[in-house]
Amino acid sequence: MAKRRKMQPILRKRPEQDRSRATVEVILDAAARILVRGGYEAFTTNRVAEKADVSIGSLYQYFPNKESLLGELMRRHTIAIESGIEAVAPQAQDPPFADVVRAAIEHIVRAHLVDPELHRVLSETPPLGKLDWEATFAERLAARVKAAFEARRSEIVVRDLDLAVYVVTRAVEAVVHNAATERLSDLKSGVLTDEVTRMLVGYLTGKATPVKRAVRAAVG
Amino acid sequence: MAKRRKMQPILRKRPEQDRSRATVEVILDAAARILVRGGYEAFTTNRVAEKADVSIGSLYQYFPNKESLLGELMRRHTIAIESGIEAVAPQAQDPPFADVVRAAIEHIVRAHLVDPELHRVLSETPPLGKLDWEATFAERLAARVKAAFEARRSEIVVRDLDLAVYVVTRAVEAVVHNAATERLSDLKSGVLTDEVTRMLVGYLTGKATPVKRAVRAAVG
DNA sequence: ATATGATATGAGCAATAGCTCACTTTATGG
DNA sequence: CCATAAAGTGAGCTATTGCTCATATCATAT
Structure with a gap:
């Protein structure tokens, strides 16, 4: 029954x-x-x-059912992103703080360069919108960012670390996400990564970063 | 026929x-x-x-039709926001740059404090999503921000003004928008405004801002 | 060959969507 | 009063949705 x-x-x-x-x-x-x-x-x-x-x-x-179609699409997209992310080299010990920040940003940029259009639609799609991986991805990222901040506590002028992590992650995610559809070329060329890196480093350390190009210019 | x-x-x-x-x-x-x-x-x-x-x-x-219902809802929401915004006092002449930045941010915060839940749904709603006012609002804001930047060109270390305007507006909008559902108390108390202001001023001027509370603590 | 399971088909069902229209009820003014 | 217009009603039309199922075709192994 x-x-x-x-x-x-x-x-x-x-x-x-x-x-x-x-x-x-x-x-x-x-x-x-x-x-x-x-x-x-x-x-x-x-x-x-x-x-x-x-x-x-x-x-x-x-x-x-219909939802499972979306689910499988998302599952595959997640996998594509994660595997693309593994290409990020483990940090050399004690690198300049700016490099750490830049690495994290490139992390996010890379994720948004994997089929950007599909990425956008999936992340805004009602039944799953901002579900699963976006949540966990954000969590893992937040944890990672906070750990990085704590390791460099002495260089950071910001008082409330948690708040800083929140502001930084949302800001970067949004700028990159929007740029993926509005300024894709700037995203690919690394210009945007430069800019965002400077913003974060300036905010966190209280010092202006000398405007120098990234070591490798393009990400995708 | x-x-x-x-x-x-x-x-x-x-x-x-x-x-x-x-x-x-x-x-x-x-x-x-x-x-x-x-x-x-x-x-x-x-x-x-x-x-x-x-x-x-x-x-x-x-x-x-169904769409017109959404349209009217949005029209009213826009009006509510715009009228709430008029409360922003015209700037005294030659105020500190930080104050100008803060005023712009409070602009956005105020907009997001008018019925935040409805605001979120409307901005993510398929047939109109990010339509009409969000576009024009963003445009007007961008123009305003750029003008403000140009007026203070000497204090700003960033090279590409247009890019800076883009990064800044997207970042602020996103942080505030997210905070409206995830950290509403921080939004209302002004803590978040402080933080974002510091980020922008640090980024733009290359100098850390002394951490001082806002003149008036709460916005809404 | 033939049996068996995997694969493919598409007419059509139940549910629900947006929306119409013939009709009734309520208000207004001469 | 009562005529006219404004306001309100809801059964039901048409289209579309997600999805089923009886049936047919293909592949493989014996």
């Missing part, structure tokens, strides 16, 4: 043959393209199936 | 009696409450009418 309700696995059926794996891929591609072009409004399962040139039945053989 | 298509006035019919004016008000109230509670997902015309305790027919007598 137990009513079956929202208790399905993430993927209804594991695709085992090459043919079906391809089908899943085509579906996800179509989903991403529709999301990017028309936003969540245009994102309907029927349209996705049509654009993927696959019957609606096939879609529902692998995805138990 | 001309097909009638999306060409209706903003308000289908002007309410002329007190009774109908009240009806319009009740509808808008319900709309706002539904938006705040359930987001755009829950925002359906039938539900709005139901919550307003008004027949769906009455709703459509004053609002030609």
Whole structure:
């Protein structure tokens, strides 16, 4: 008598043959393209199936519901970001504070350069909006930033560290996020990273940073 | 033979009696409450009418379509913000640069303290998201900020003024916007304004600002 | 060949959306 | 009064949504 309700696995059926794996891929591609072009409004399962040139039945053989499609899209996007992030070299010991700050910013920039359009849509999409990875990513980042600040406490003039971490992370995330759609070239060239780095270092240490170019100019 | 298509006035019919004016008000109230509670997902015309305790027919007598409901809501919100902003005193001549910066920030803070929840939902709502006033508001603000920067060019160490304006406006807007839902008390108390002011002044002038409390502690 | 499971199809269902319109009720003014 | 206009009603139309399921096709192994 137990009513079956929202208790399905993430993927209804594991695709085992090459043919079906391809089908899943085509579906996800179509989903991403529709999301990017028309936003969540245009994102309907029927349209996705049509654009993927696959019957609606096939879609529902692998995805138990609309939300799971979004979920898988997000999962993959997260993975793409995380793997791209691993390229960040571990810090040499006792580097200039400015370099630490810059490294963190490049962290975020890199994340936003992985399929920026899809990134934007996913992060603003109603049912999942700012969910999962954005939360945990932000948390991990905040922890990391705070640790870095504490390690350099003597160089930092700001009183309230927690507040500083909050202000800094939101500010950077937002500037980068916006720049990903409004000033993509500045993002890619590193000009924006320079600027934001100077802002943070100035704010935190109370000293102006000499305007010097980054060691490596481009990030993506 | 001309097909009638999306060409209706903003308000289908002007309410002329007190009774109908009240009806319009009740509808808008319900709309706002539904938006705040359930987001755009829950925002359906039938539900709005139901919550307003008004027949769906009455709703459509004053609002030609769903979008116009959102539009009117936004229009009123804009007006509320703008009138609240006028309270900002005109600057004394040649005030300290920090004061100018602080005034601009308080500008934005004030805007976000007018019904913060509704503000958030409206700014993230799909069909209008970041439309109209957010665009023009940002433009006017950017122009104002740039003018202020130019007037103080000698005190500013940043090279690229346009880039600086971009970084500054996005950063402040985002920090304040996020704080409106995550750190409302810090926003109201002025602590956050202090912090952001210090960040900007440090960034722009290259000098650390002495940590002094604002003249008036609270904004809203 | 043939049996078996994996894969694919698409007509169509139940639910809900935005919205209309024929109609009733309430207010106003001569 | 009563005529006219304003205001209010809600059953229900049309379109679309997410999603199912009976059926058909393809792949593989014996």
